[in-house]
Amino acid sequence: MQYDQFFSAALDRLHYERRYRVFADLERIAGRFPAARWHGPQGPREVTIWCSNDYLGMGQHPKVVGAMVETATRMGTGAGGTRNIAGTNHPLVELEGELASLHGKEAALVFTSGYVSNQTGIATIAKLIPDCVILSDALNHNSMIEGVRQAGCERRIWRHNDMAHLEELLIAAGDRPKLVVFESLYSMDGDVAPLAKICDLAERYGAMTYCDEVHAVGLYGAHGGGVTERDGVAARIDVIEGTLAKAFGCLGGYITGSAKMVDAVRSYAHAFIFTTALPPAICAAATAAIRHLKASSWERERHQERAARTKAVLLSQGLPVMTNDTHIVPVFVGDPEKCKEATDILLEEHGIYIQPINYPTVAKGTERLRLTPSPYHDDVLIDRLAEALVDVWDRLGLPRNGQALAAE
Secondary structure, eight states: OOTHHHHHHHHHHHHHTTOOOOOOOEEEOTTSTTEEEEEETTEEEEEEEOOOSOTTOGGGOHHHHHHHHHHHHHHOSOOOSBHHHHOOOHHHHHHHHHHHHHHTOSEEEEESOHHHHHHHHHHHHHHTSTTOEEEEETTOOHHHHHHHHHHOSEEEEEOTTOHHHHHHHHHHHTTSOEEEEEESBOTTTOOBOOHHHHHHHHHHTTEEEEEEOTTTTTTSSTTSOOHHHHTTOGGGOSEEEEESSSTTOSOOEEEEEOHHHHHHHHHHOHHHHTSBOOOHHHHHHHHHHHHHHHHOOHHHHHHHHHHHHHHHHHHHTTOOBOOOSSSOEEEEOOOHHHHHHHHHHHHHHHOEEOOEEOTTTSOTTOOEEEEOOOTTOOHHHHHHHHHHHHHHHHHHTOOOTTSSOOOO
8 A cells, every 4th residue: 555645635735725834944043033044045144023922032142151051061961761760850840930920929930842732732731620611712823723622512612702602601600610721812813812801700700710921921011921911810710821942042941820820730741751861951941031021122122123123114005004003014815825925925025924824824815924023133133024025915916004904
């Protein structure tokens, strides 16, 4: 039997549906972010990255790099195995303490990625609650959806940020244990959940709350605790989940909450128990990033200002920016083929790297470019981006302001 024929057929389907993904070979240049070296068909070439989730450029910050190098030199590179077998390296203990403090919780538990922390955290918590019903926002990330599925309990989906629908489902669940799972900031549209209202409903109907702060930690709140800190609701949310791979510029994910909840997940979650721990150097670097952003507000303020300027400049050129009040800058395209073509032209002719956002990341017909300005995207880079996008929009006949869907 020719097994490769099955894989070829699967790949053919992706090509037919115009959602086959191509990864750019990029080499970031430390100290010059957002500059990078693109290893393309014609050889290496310098480009500007406009879609990195290293939102604040902390992956190149001297304190973060220094902590990683010093710890690797002192302790070596690997973790040596799972925490159950090899023990917990001390930088990881310090990191979990820093994360618990960041969110005002009793304890934290670090995983190898934000995806794993959601997938494993949600599933394990729900499995440990008898007769639990999960209420999940319709636009939750795939990692949360997988966590809900793997929980194996009843699940109900509430319309995105629709409090009336959430209340209706909470009432229907009656006296059963309930877990409400949602994000604070949705990264494709850039909209924010009504956290206080969700907490009000959860408290009224006796539900436990689980909030994904992946695209907000480090970026919002007086100390970088996320939207939950900014909105003053962190203490009202039972589980706050986040990542170390975006605003903190490192790698890993985590959950925070009560000591008993964290200990239970630590003790029962197979994806935690049987997975090698994060290396000491990564943990030390993440701790350095968290501590710096707890004390420094410059990065957050500059980040918001750069995002606002980018939106204003693009809108002034008639480009269809999908409106929101956060740092995410989605530009509507509405066609998967043209979305890919637009990004190819930007990279090959303008030296601008933006990855197309197509189905299944977003719904069909809402394909877009997702821009993420950093504190280091200066006025010259923003103006060059606008000029390049206008050129691409004119050449491809893409929709302008008034023709695109706006994020709600």
